[in-house]
Amino acid sequence: MIRTGFPDFGPTLEEVGEQGVIEAIVSAAPSAINGDDAAVFTPAAPNSRVVASTDMLVGGRHFSPEYSTPFHVGKKAVVQNYADIEAMGARPIAALLAISAPPSMPVAVIEELARGVGEMTDAWSSELVGGDVTSGKELVISVTAIGSLGGNLDALRLDRARPGQxxxxxxxxxxxxxxxxxxxxxxxxxxxxxxxxxxxxxxxxxxxxxxxxxxxxxxxxxxxxxxxxxxxxxxxxxxxxxxxxxxxxxxxxxxxxxxxxxxxxxxxxxxxxxxxxxxxxxxxxxxxxxxxxxxxxxxxxxxxxxxxxxxxxxxxxxxxx
Amino acid sequence: MIRTGFPDFGPTLEEVGEQGVIEAIVSAAPSAINGDDAAVFTPAAPNSRVVASTDMLVGGRHFSPEYSTPFHVGKKAVVQNYADIEAMGARPIAALLAISAPPSMPVAVIEELARGVGEMTDAWSSELVGGDVTSGKELVISVTAIGSLGGNLDALRLDRARPGQxxxxxxxxxxxxxxxxxxxxxxxxxxxxxxxxxxxxxxxxxxxxxxxxxxxxxxxxxxxxxxxxxxxxxxxxxxxxxxxxxxxxxxxxxxxxxxxxxxxxxxxxxxxxxxxxxxxxxxxxxxxxxxxxxxxxxxxxxxxxxxxxxxxxxxxxxxxx
CATH class of the missing domain: 3.90.650.10 (PurM-like C-terminal domain)
Incomplete structure (x- = not known):
């Protein structure tokens, strides 16, 4: 079945306020290390290096209610960032999510989006560890992915293709x-x-x-x-x-x-x-x-x-x- | 002297294209580890933990050409994120910068903003290691800061105030x-x-x-x-x-x-x-x-x-x- 469309019911972001929006996100994608000025995490492998990448998605340009749901958008935002971490040969361990959205938007949109984010961070055994919410004219989502590069092998780089491979x-x-x-x-x-x-x-x-x-x-x-x-x-x-x-x-x-x-x-x-x-x-x-x-x-x-x-x-x- | 106002001259983002915008940013805030799918960095202290935080700034809400310049906005975007890292007792080591901006915006705005970012990442001996640029209706900037928490002491947390302190x-x-x-x-x-x-x-x-x-x-x-x-x-x-x-x-x-x-x-x-x-x-x-x-x-x-x-x-x- 093909599902599209964004929820247009229920309380708005303005009505629930910043704290309400954050609570909706955190309950959809919980993490024990979220909620302070910054998230602290210990890479699982000793002597590992850290890998980070960020992508921004703008409503109407990267996604649209005509073609997808907030759940899809949340999943996709994580997948496209985690793909960048995978492309280094690293393991995604955490995501940060910053959202700018119109105050009149139903909080159900952000809630569904956060469920999509949580489904994908879960699929990698990783967590949504922090973020920011603010108001703006259009829906803009920025996800930053953090990965762990264990062992001594080089990262997989764009400049490492060699003739004959x-x-x-x-x-x-x-x-x-x-x-x-x-x-x-x-x-x-x-x-x-x-x-x-x-x-x-x-x-x-x-x-x-x-x-x-x-x-x-x-x-x-x-x-x-x-x-x-x-x-x-x-x-x-x-x-x-x-x-x-x-x-x-x-x-x-x-x-x-x-x-x-x-x-x-x-x-x-x-x-x-x-x-x-x-x-x-x-x-x-x-x-x-x-x-x-x-x-x-x-x-x-x-x-x-x-x-x-x-x-x-x-x-x-x-x-x- | 009080300086305000955004540049309104020169080629636009649309005219220089994505690659041109990225080049403007990278030349204003260069880093040897930027330019791949993700940035790889090795924390200076062994056995250190990693700390990450993100903030989003929206034009007209968090800053305005009436009150500041793109240089100020770039500096402030880094400072407010690095303050979150400092507030954990950690050392900022890297920043990622995602920007959404109208295609008609002069690239000089982004260039000046990136110079502000570079001035502040420099001040902490850190680097702008990656990012994303895309088009949108309004200027939205998302900075993610990565920090290193060396040694065995706990991070400085919101829930660690004790009576008598x-x-x-x-x-x-x-x-x-x-x-x-x-x-x-x-x-x-x-x-x-x-x-x-x-x-x-x-x-x-x-x-x-x-x-x-x-x-x-x-x-x-x-x-x-x-x-x-x-x-x-x-x-x-x-x-x-x-x-x-x-x-x-x-x-x-x-x-x-x-x-x-x-x-x-x-x-x-x-x-x-x-x-x-x-x-x-x-x-x-x-x-x-x-x-x-x-x-x-x-x-x-x-x-x-x-x-x-x-x-x-x-x-x-x-x-x-």
Whole structure:
């Protein structure tokens, strides 16, 4: 079933006040270390390094009541931040959540959003450890993820792809873009396309894949957030290498092909330019880590290619586009 | 000299694009560990714990071109977050900066803001290690501060005030509120009141005071962000104690008294209800730590008092008020 829409009932943020909003969030995503000026946490592994990343989501731009629910938005805000931590080969241990929202917004929206946040912090055995709430003209959510990088292996970096390496990916590619296209089409969406819509509303990534990849000899990694060709382009440029992807490995699956027919769109555009799958993509010396598949090789020739040629589509997300 | 106003010239965010905006920020506040999916950093002290806090600032609500410059806003965003880290007795080591801004905004605004951020991260020998930029209807800034809590002493917590302890403070009280009142009055501000205006535009706190207080036997600490009586009220409630402040110790200084005459306001209101000084306030067993002064005692009788009586003013900041 496809669910969309934000609650429009019950007391507003203004009516319950700052303390009421904080209580709604904390009861939806409880943590024993929340509630002081700052959260204190002890990384589980001794001698571990700390990893941190932040992302901001703006209502109407990154999400919309037409296409998702506050629960989805809360989940997605955590997933996209935790994907950045996983892409370093680290384990997410905590999230901080800052929210700016109109005083007239029902507190039920923030409550549902916090339940989404709590569901995902739980999935990683991590906690929502702090945050801030304030009023503003539009709903803006900022999540900061903290991770722990145990052991002595290097972090998985954008500049660590080396010629001759295997290029690998874990998870779906193009599903989120296809789901958004279906939602934006205004057509009634056939039930079989629900996995695509769900992937847009909240991409699912498997906790711990980044740690597995790092243990298994991956050296470079990122997540597919702005578009596959664009993200591999960043990796290639930063590593001063080329990336040659395989059209067979990337070939749209049956669901993407069918959705392409349904909307009269070439599904390759979703695969190559669609971001927000937050699929881990990287390079490794040996065979693909468990859960990853090979999708290409690292070359000496700069740029991103498919079977040695220019990709048919190269677009992607641009924040001020 | 009092400076206010945001730049309204030069290329816009839309014109330089996401990459251009990021380059402007990174060149204003450079860090060797910025630029990957997440920042990796190694706390300087072995076996240290990690501390994190986040705050969101919304244009028109937390700051305004009428009253400050982007440089002030950038500095203040860091100071108010680092004050939360200091209030745990920890050392700020890194900041993350997420910005949402209208595409039509000149990139010079963000550049100047990032210079303010860089000046303050520098002052603590810390770095701006990551962030996010996106477009939105209004300027929203979210800073997350990461700190390091070395050694085995407990963090300074809101719930650790104990009857019989001395109550201490480091820094000015009421200056920020007086400065805001002067700016809001619309009057021409006499030069002698500039320290008050500057305290509002960017409160100055001394790096390391929280660490000093923790070493010197402080147990509870917070910063004066929402209002002195309100913040001590939180500490008293969480610690299940009372706080009795001394009117002599809190008595408004000459500058506050003069500004009170100038605006026909009782300066005690600024001292007791004004937040945003980000002055460290806490409790300790022994004499006041270096740089702190005694301002009262911890009692068994719940609530916050002045010389044993109800405070004359008790208001403070409320996010959805």
């Amino acid at each position: 295997r290029v690998v990916a874990h998870g779906k590619l193009g599903y989120s873009a296809a789901g958004l296209a279906l939602l934006q089409s205004g057509k009634e969406i056939p039930e079989r396309f629900e996995p695509l819509v769900h992937a847009h509303q909240c991409p699912e990534i498997t906790p711990g894949r980044g740690v597995v990849a790092r243990s298994a000899g991956a050296t470079a990694m990122t997540d597919n957030s702005d578009g596959l060709i664009k993200d591999f382009g960043t990796m290639a440029r930063r590593s001063e290498v080329g990336i040659d992807l395989s059209s067979v490995a990337l070939s749209p699956d049956r669901l993407l092909v069918e959705a392409g027919h349904f909307l009269d769109v070439d599904p390759w555009e979703w695969v190559l330019c669609g971001g927000e799958d937050h699929t881990l993509i990287g390079t490794c010396d040996r065979s693909a880590p468990v859960g990853f598949r090979s999708i290409g090789t690292v070359t000496r020739q700069p740029g991103v290619r498919i079977d040695g040629d220019e990709p048919k589509y190269t677009g992607g997300w641009e924040s001020f586009g | 001395r109550v201490v403070a480091h820094g000015k009280l009421g200056y920020s509120a007086a400065g805001l009142a002067l700016l809001q009055s619309g009057k021409e501000i006499p030069e002698r009141f500039e320290p008050l205006v500057h305290a509002h535009q960017c409160p100055e706190i001394t790096p390391g005071r929280g660490v000093v207080a923790r070493s010197a036997g402080a147990t509870a600490m917070t910063d004066n962000s929402d209002g002195l009586i309100k913040d001590f009220g939180t500490m008293a409630r969480r610690s299940e104690v009372g706080i009795d402040l001394s009117s002599v110790a809190l008595s408004p200084d000459r500058l506050l008294v003069e500004a009170g005459h100038f605006l026909d306001v009782d300066p005690w209101e600024w001292v007791l209800c004004g937040g945003e000084d980000h002055t460290l306030i806490g409790t300790c067993d022994r004499s006041a730590p270096v740089g702190f002064r005694s301002i009262g005692t911890v009692t068994r009788q719940p609530g916050v008092r002045i010389d044993g009586d109800e405070p004359k003013y008790t208001g403070g900041w409320e996010s959805f008020g």
